[in-house]
Amino acid sequence: xxxxxxxxxxSGYSLITLAHGGxxxxxxxxxxxxxxxxxxxxxxxxxxxxxxLPQIHxxxxxxxxxxxxxxxxxxxxxxxxxxxxxxxNDLAMCGAExxxxxxxxxxxxxxxxxxxxxxxxxxxxxxxxxxVVIVTGDTKVVEKGRCEGMYISTTAIGEIKxxxxxxxxxxxxxxxxxxSSDIARHGMAVMSCRPGFQFESGITSxxxxxxxxxxxxxxxxxxxxxxxxxxxxxxxxxxxELSKASGFEFEVHEEQxxxxxxxxxxxxxxxxxxxHVANEGCFLAVVAATDADRCVRILQAQNGTALARKIGFVTxxxxxxxxxxxxxxxxxxxxxxxxxxxxxxxx
Amino acid sequence: xxxxxxxxxxSGYSLITLAHGGxxxxxxxxxxxxxxxxxxxxxxxxxxxxxxLPQIHxxxxxxxxxxxxxxxxxxxxxxxxxxxxxxxNDLAMCGAExxxxxxxxxxxxxxxxxxxxxxxxxxxxxxxxxxVVIVTGDTKVVEKGRCEGMYISTTAIGEIKxxxxxxxxxxxxxxxxxxSSDIARHGMAVMSCRPGFQFESGITSxxxxxxxxxxxxxxxxxxxxxxxxxxxxxxxxxxxELSKASGFEFEVHEEQxxxxxxxxxxxxxxxxxxxHVANEGCFLAVVAATDADRCVRILQAQNGTALARKIGFVTxxxxxxxxxxxxxxxxxxxxxxxxxxxxxxxx
Numbered sequence: 253x254x255x256x257x258x259x260x261x262x263s264g265y266s267l268i269t270l271a272h273g274g275x276x277x278x279x280x281x282x283x284x285x286x287x288x289x290x291x292x293x294x295x296x297x298x299x300x301x302x303x304x305l306p307q308i309h310x311x312x313x314x315x316x317x318x319x320x321x322x323x324x325x326x327x328x329x330x331x332x333x334x335x336x337x338x339x340x341n342d343l344a345m346c347g348a349e350x351x352x353x354x355x356x357x358x359x360x361x362x363x364x365x366x367x368x369x370x371x372x373x374x375x376x377x378x379x380x381x382x383x384v385v386i387v388t389g390d391t392k393v394v395e396k397g398r399c400e401g402m403y404i405s406t407t408a409i410g411e412i413k414x415x416x417x418x419x420x421x422x423x424x425x426x427x428x429x430x431x432s433s434d435i436a437r438h439g440m441a442v443m444s445c446r447p448g449f450q451f452e453s454g455i456t457s458x459x460x461x462x463x464x465x466x467x468x469x470x471x472x473x474x475x476x477x478x479x480x481x482x483x484x485x486x487x488x489x490x491x492x493e494l495s496k497a498s499g500f501e502f503e504v505h506e507e508q509x510x511x512x513x514x515x516x517x518x519x520x521x522x523x524x525x526x527x528h529v530a531n532e533g534c535f536l537a538v539v540a541a542t543d544a545d546r547c548v549r550i551l552q553a554q555n556g557t558a559l560a561r562k563i564g565f566v567t568x569x570x571x572x573x574x575x576x577x578x579x580x581x582x583x584x585x586x587x588x589x590x591x592x593x594x595x596x597x598x599x
Numbered sequence: 600x601x602x603x604x605x606x607x608x609x610s611g612y613s614l615i616t617l618a619h620g621g622x623x624x625x626x627x628x629x630x631x632x633x634x635x636x637x638x639x640x641x642x643x644x645x646x647x648x649x650x651x652l653p654q655i656h657x658x659x660x661x662x663x664x665x666x667x668x669x670x671x672x673x674x675x676x677x678x679x680x681x682x683x684x685x686x687x688n689d690l691a692m693c694g695a696e697x698x699x700x701x702x703x704x705x706x707x708x709x710x711x712x713x714x715x716x717x718x719x720x721x722x723x724x725x726x727x728x729x730x731v732v733i734v735t736g737d738t739k740v741v742e743k744g745r746c747e748g749m750y751i752s753t754t755a756i757g758e759i760k761x762x763x764x765x766x767x768x769x770x771x772x773x774x775x776x777x778x779s780s781d782i783a784r785h786g787m788a789v790m791s792c793r794p795g796f797q798f799e800s801g802i803t804s805x806x807x808x809x810x811x812x813x814x815x816x817x818x819x820x821x822x823x824x825x826x827x828x829x830x831x832x833x834x835x836x837x838x839x840e841l842s843k844a845s846g847f848e849f850e851v852h853e854e855q856x857x858x859x860x861x862x863x864x865x866x867x868x869x870x871x872x873x874x875h876v877a878n879e880g881c882f883l884a885v886v887a888a889t890d891a892d893r894c895v896r897i898l899q900a901q902n903g904t905a906l907a908r909k910i911g912f913v914t915x916x917x918x919x920x921x922x923x924x925x926x927x928x929x930x931x932x933x934x935x936x937x938x939x940x941x942x943x944x945x946x
Contacts, residue, residue: 271938273831274831274832274937275830275831275832275836275877275937276831276832276836276936276937276938277935277936277937277938278938279831279832280840280936298766298767298768298844299767299840299844300692300693300766300767300844301662301688301689301692301693301827301828302660302661302662302689302690302692302693302695302755303660303661303662303693304658304659304660304693304695304759304764304766305658305659305660305661306658306659307655307656307657307658307659308654308655308659309654310654311651311652311653311654312651312652312653312654312655312659312756313649313650313651313652314649314650314652314699314701314734314735314754314756315648315649315650315701315735316701316702316703316735316736316737316752316754317703317737318703318704318705318737318738318739318752319739320705320739320741341648342648342649343649345647345648345649346647346648346649346650346651348649348651352661354661354662354663354754355663356663356664356665356752357665358665358667358705358750358752387661388661388662388663389663390663390664390665390752391665392665392666392667392750392944392946394667394747394750394944397744397745398744398745398746398747399745399746399750400741400745403705403739403741403746403750405663405665405703405705405737405752407661407663407701407754408649409659409661409756412651417651419645419647419651420645420646420647421645480648481648483622484620484621484622484623484626485621485622485623485626489622489623493627493646497645497646497647530622588624589623589624589627590621590622590623590624591618591623591624591625597739597741599739
């Protein structure tokens with residue numbers, strides 16, 4: 253009789269069972285043997301229903317993301333690094349320094365505990381590097397097939413460090429659009445390892461934290477009007493959303509958008525336009541024209557944003573709210589939001 | 600050709616497609632047509648990556664829960680009421696007044712949008728009644744079969760109202776254990792409508808918010824040392840966890856624990872002990888002996904906790920940390936944490 257099928261729980265389980273999510277002995281063991289050692293901190297050690305955190309000074313930033321990426325591990329990261337960076341990046345886009353994380357795990361029955369442990373270690377490592385504390389969480393287990401390994405939902409709490417509000421409504425005519433790095437790496441890295449799709453590409457995800465770059469801009473008092481990380485839907489979705497929310501037309505110069513050669517080649521094979529492909533460590537900054545060059549220089553001096561450059565500007569036209577993209581030969585086309593789904597579950 | 604199979608997105612979708620989670624046009628429509636009208640507030644209307652909230656005074660309480668209940672709708676509630684109340688109750692157990700909620704949805708491809716709409720309405724109604732604002736969220740869609748309708752993760756943020764810390768480490772020898780209501784209704788209500796299990800029982804879930812009851816205790820300055828809502832694993836898991844975390848032995852008197860007749864009957868049919876069955880609107884309060892009677896009277900005057908009563912006490916024995924349960928005939932047995940899983944996915 254295999255240990256996993258034995259109705260009497262033992263400590264030596266190697267696979268996740270439904271009982272690991274039942275709130276009983278195995279749930280406790282999972283917490284004590286997997287989560288607590290990795291995330292260890294005073295809040296989790298209290299083993300209470302929630303965490304009580306010290307006062308946050310000033311306004312509070314909060315963001316939530318569900319992560320369902322498939323496969324769980326991809327070139328350049330895994331669902332764990334993604335779950336931490338994805339939420340921290342959303343905070344950074346509000347001009348907030350990340351402080352605390354909460355994480356809820358939905359695990360699939362039969363998931364090797366070893367796989368969970370690796371993801372948990374990767375979460376812990378990323379959180380430590382970004383100086384955020386995982387203060388509370390939850391774990392549920394669903395029957396085999398009702399999830400793919402694991403889904404992770406993260407909520408991040410941060411302290412606003414920006415002197416002015418950073419949001420789409422702050423965008424002004426004449427502002428400059430600055431792209432922090434080359435695009436489309438994350439989407440193509442995940443695509444390169446999807447079952448049935450695999451191809452050798454050498455592409456690695458850009459999955460990483462954007463707070464250091466934003467922090468550098470804030471410290472140098474760059475007049476940032478809006479920030480948007482270019483995840484699902486890529487640069488196209490990000491720019492279109494900001495244009496719509498601000499009510500201004502944007503003009504983007506296609507030849508200014510950096511794309512790695514191997515990424516461009518992979519996109520061509522699949523007939524994808526890189527501006528629609530997801531990123532996990534790339535953002536669009538909308539800054540006052542007077543500060544644009546300085547903003548680019550500051551970003552270029554930071555790790556991960558060395559390729560930062562101006563890619564366009566906010567026009568004077570208000571009301572229609574479209575993004576116009578100008579090609580290398582001067583042709584001008586309107587960007588539209590992707591309507592179908594190129595590739596599900598890249599985050 | 601059915602509308603759902605058409606590659607050109609139309610506005611008349613009646614089922615969730617993968618593209619609703621892709622960050623493109625359909626994601627936007629879902630937000631604007633389903634989530635925004637129901638949850639409408641200034642934070643969501645900004646359509647930014649995160650929300651910036653006014654300063655929270657004093658320490659901050661935070662809690663997270665994943666909800667995977669099956670079926671999505673059960674007698675007395677649905678996954679929406681559960682997702683709101685579950686998180687608010689965890690906050691209440693810290694002595695915190697709930698203020699804000701974030702919600703992340705993992706939806707199954709093929710889910711009728713009508714079903715999502717009903718759950719979203721139920722979330723909005725519960726949140727309004729409890730005066731909490733849903734400030735941020737996320738939606739992902741996974742392939743058909745990779746989820747069961749929907750999973751919802753909630754994070755709640757609250758303001759601490761308790762003058763002293765409420766946590767297991769505050770429990771003292773001589774403290775009285777007060778149970779807020781009858782037990783085992785939620786677990787048996789969900790069981791009564793599980794596919795393959797259905798039975799006519801008339802049992803409805805106790806799913807509801809515990810903050811009004813806790814608020815009443817705080818307003819009357821009852822010396823609360825610890826609170827625990829008795830969800831997964833029921834009273835048995837709650838009491839055992841508190842005993843273990845505090846290091847004290849508890850004694851519980853079985854005949855003092857109220858159980859509705861139909862709940863008791865259903866438990867007998869399935870061979871379950873009600874103390875192991877989940878609740879979603881019931882808590883255990885550990886209070887100073889001098890305040891115990893007053894605590895019971897205050898709870899009995901509140902909606903939903905009319906059956907509150909003393910069920911035991913914290914003994915002087917420290918170190919072994921067991922819960923002893925005393926039966927109607929004076930027999931004494933040690934409570935152990937449930938090890939297997941009676942019924943998965945009751946929350």
